[in-house]
Amino acid sequence: MRALYRHYYQTAAGLVFVIDIAARDKWNTSISTNELERLLAEPSLIGLPLLILGNKADLLTAMTQNEVEELVNLKSIQRTREASVRLVSATKHATDATPIKDSFSWLKQQINDSKQLPSQTRELSVEQAAEAALIDASSLYIPK
Numbered sequence: 121m122r123a124l125y126r127h128y129y130q131t132a133a134g135l136v137f138v139i140d141i142a143a144r145d146k147w148n149t150s151i152s153t154n155e156l157e158r159l160l161a162e163p164s165l166i167g168l169p170l171l172i173l174g175n176k177a178d179l180l181t182a183m184t185q186n187e188v189e190e191l192v193n194l195k196s197i198q199r200t201r202e203a204s205v206r207l208v209s210a211t212k213h214a215t216d217a218t219p220i221k222d223s224f225s226w227l228k229q230q231i232n233d234s235k236q237l238p239s240q241t242r243e244l245s246v247e248q249a250a251e252a253a254l255i256d257a258s259s260l261y262i263p264k
Contacts, residue, residue, distance in 0.1 A: 129164040134171065134231045139192070141174035141183040141207065149191055156192060160201075169230035170203040171223055177207035202230045 137159065139152045156172075159165065174188045183191065188205050197203045206223040 125159075126162075129162055132165060132168055133234070134169045134227050135159065135165060136171045136173060136227065138173045138175050139188065140176055141188055142176035142179040142181045144181060144183065153191060153193075160197065167201050169227060169234060170197065170201055171227040172203065172205045173220075173223060174205060174207040175210055178209035178212040182207070202234075 137156055139156075140148065143149070160170070172188070172192055172194075174183065174185075176182055185205065185207055188207065189195075192205065194203060194205055204223075204226055206219065206226070208219050208223065210220075
């Protein structure tokens, strides 16, 4: 599936990366950070705003905001692009999606403010973006 992502890179206006923050073992965290680093190194994605969703925030084993920011090295990422880490719960927020909608509102604002916005990018509503995040628990893109 990841091999197909490249086909969408040219039309991306923003990135969403979802991490299972309840899986604290070294194997899962290193896979997540390696995949994020690989994605951010893609030439066609450089500078695009990035929303990192820490999913499963409702579980007792979930990492804190600071732990997730350190895991993904947020300060380093923010030197080259707008980026934000938001903690959410896809199951808990299925009935009250406010935290997810707020997260996608932030991303939408970054895309709208970006000077790198492709001229033919279709603007997604917050509801469309939040719905996409609830359906697919992997790296997402915002297409034309």
